[in-house]
Amino acid sequence: MSTETNPAHAVVDSVEHSLRLAATWRTWDGRPRHTDDGERIYTPHKVVRRIADHIVDHLAEVEALLAGVPTQADAWGASMVTTEGDRVAFTDVDLVEAEQRLRRLARTFELRYSAAGPAAWDAPRGDSWTLREIATHLANVRWYADQLGDLSA
Numbered sequence: 001m002s003t004e005t006n007p008a009h010a011v012v013d014s015v016e017h018s019l020r021l022a023a024t025w026r027t028w029d030g031r032p033r034h035t036d037d038g039e040r041i042y043t044p045h046k047v048v049r050r051i052a053d054h055i056v057d058h059l060a061e062v063e064a065l066l067a068g069v070p071t072q073a074d075a076w077g078a079s080m081v082t083t084e085g086d087r088v089a090f091t092d093v094d095l096v097e098a099e100q101r102l103r104r105l106a107r108t109f110e111l112r113y114s115a116a117g118p119a120a121w122d123a124p125r126g127d128s129w130t131l132r133e134i135a136t137h138l139a140n141v142r143w144y145a146d147q148l149g150d151l152s153a
Contacts, residue, residue, distance in 0.1 A: 004118045006110060006113050006114055007113065007121055007131070007132045007135035007136065008109050008110040008112070008113035008114075008135045008138075009110055010135060010136065010138075010139035011055065011106050011109050011110065011135060011138050011139050011141070012106045012107065012109075012110050013139070014106075014138075014139045014140065014141050014142040015051065015055075015102045015103060015105075015106040015141065015142075016103075017142045017145065018047070018051055018102065018141065018142050018144070018145035019098065019099055019102060019103070021145045021146070021148065021149060021150055021151075022044065022047070022048065022090075022095055022098055022099075022145065023095060024150050024151045024152035025044040025090045025095070025148060025151050026090055026091060026092060026095065027151055027152065028043070028044050028089070028090050028148075028151055030087075030089070032046075032082070032087070033147055033148050033149075035147055039080075040079045040080065041082055042079075042144065042147040042148055043082070043086045043087055043090075043148075044090035044094070044148060045085060045086045045087070045088060045090060045094070046082055046083075046086035046144075047144045047145050047147065047148055048094075048098045048101070048102065049083075049086065050078070050079060050141075050144045051102055051141045051144050051145070052101055052102060052105055053076060053078070054138065054141050054144075055102075055105040055106060055109055055138065055141065056105065057074065057076065058109070058134050058137070058138045059105070059108065059109050059112065060072060061128075061134060062109075062112060062113075062116075062131060062134060063112070065125050065128055065131070066116055066120065071128070079144075109135075109138070113131060113135065116131065121135075
């Protein structure tokens with residue numbers, strides 16, 4: 001058994017960071033927050049959705065790479081789409097659901113990497129990123145949560 005740190009553990013850490021912030025969003029005033037570039041807006045529900053969708057997207061990519069099959073084309077609207085459901089209040093129930101959903105997704109991602117093993121993390125994947133590069137990229141999902149930040153003040 002390798003003692004090397006699973007690169008997907010950073011995704012778990014990023015989700016935990018995001019959930020600490022999400023715990024403060026129950027006081028959200030209903031106004032979407034704009035990113036620095038002004039091109040996108042974020043609300044509590046949109047942040048949770050984007051984190052979950054981003055993990056799902058890359059989990060599907062990892063599975064395809066490990067299976068040696070082409071990845072599915074990305075046709076998501078992603079951050080450019082804000083739904084009516086993204087604009088509703090963020091409640092205690094929403095926080096519990098977000099905690100369950102995001103922790104399970106992050107853990108599944110980490111467990112997949114554990115099952116693949118250290119030899120797979122840096123194996124060349126043709127024109128695709130290595131699994132380590134995917135995990136490093138995905139560890140930045142905390143960026144979505146940082147767009148809202150700590151709303152407890």
